[in-house]
Amino acid sequence: MDHPRELxxxxxxxxxxxxxxxxxxxxLSLVGGQLPSFSASANLYxxxxxxxxxxxxxxxxxxxxxxxxxxxxxxxxxxxxxAVFGVFEGTTFVLHAGDDFPTFSRLADPLLxxxxxxxxxxxxxxxxxxxxxxx
Amino acid sequence: MMRxxxxxxxxxxxxxxxxxxxxxxxxxSRIPSLADVCAYVMRYEVGPVPVGRIGLFGFWWWxxxxxxxR
Numbered sequence: 001m002d003h004p005r006e007l008x009x010x011x012x013x014x015x016x017x018x019x020x021x022x023x024x025x026x027x028l029s030l031v032g033g034q035l036p037s038f039s040a041s042a043n044l045y046x047x048x049x050x051x052x053x054x055x056x057x058x059x060x061x062x063x064x065x066x067x068x069x070x071x072x073x074x075x076x077x078x079x080x081x082x083a084v085f086g087v088f089e090g091t092t093f094v095l096h097a098g099d100d101f102p103t104f105s106r107l108a109d110p111l112l113x114x115x116x117x118x119x120x121x122x123x124x125x126x127x128x129x130x131x132x133x134x135x
Numbered sequence: 136m137m138r139x140x141x142x143x144x145x146x147x148x149x150x151x152x153x154x155x156x157x158x159x160x161x162x163x164s165r166i167p168s169l170a171d172v173c174a175y176v177m178r179y180e181v182g183p184v185p186v187g188r189i190g191l192f193g194f195w196w197w198x199x200x201x202x203x204x205r
Contacts, residue, residue: 002152032203034205037203037204037205038204038205039204042203042204043192043200044201045198045204045205046199046200046204047204048192050195050196050199050200051196053192053196054192054193054196055147057188057192058185058188058189058192065174067171067174067175067177067178068167068171068174068175070167070175071167071169071175072165074159074164074165074166074167074171075167076157077155077162077166078143078155078166078169078172080150080155080176081149081151081152081154081155084144084147084148084151085145085148085149085152087144088141088144088145088148089145092141097137100137100138101137101138101140101141102138102141103141104140105202107141107142107145108202112202112203117160118203121202121203123201125195125198125199125202125203128195129192129195129196129199131170132173132177132191132192132195135170135173135174135177
């Protein structure tokens, strides 16, 4: 399998510039924000946009920023928020107490029913995904 | 009471994510940013297979599907 390597320093393509990519992500997010949960269209749209980004990310079509060769000892600080989140998500999930002791996704569901919040969540998800593709 | 505890716990976790990211972006910080941690994880390969990249993409894809389609 031939792997694309980091292409840092190369001239970005037109569609890879923020002036193009950000409006594109905004448009995709606005469409995604209109699609209700549990609908076939929302499922297909999520699978389609995510699949396209994975296809871009696994190929050599998008220039990548250089990745660090090693992480410093300071990286262990990231375990703190991960552990706190994991403890609460794990406990709420295992106890299965519904709204009395809700999981993170159960708390997020009512917020995501609003189209504007849903579009903002779509944008955050797609922008982070695009960031991963370029790393 | 338990509901407030859960909300408080998640808020603290999110605040910690923001605080560590803020600390990582300070000049001369020894803490790598979340993007650097992800990039490092994505370097991991088993033979010719980019396992780290596939794993992180898969996780993020599932997360979006879970929150935005389910």
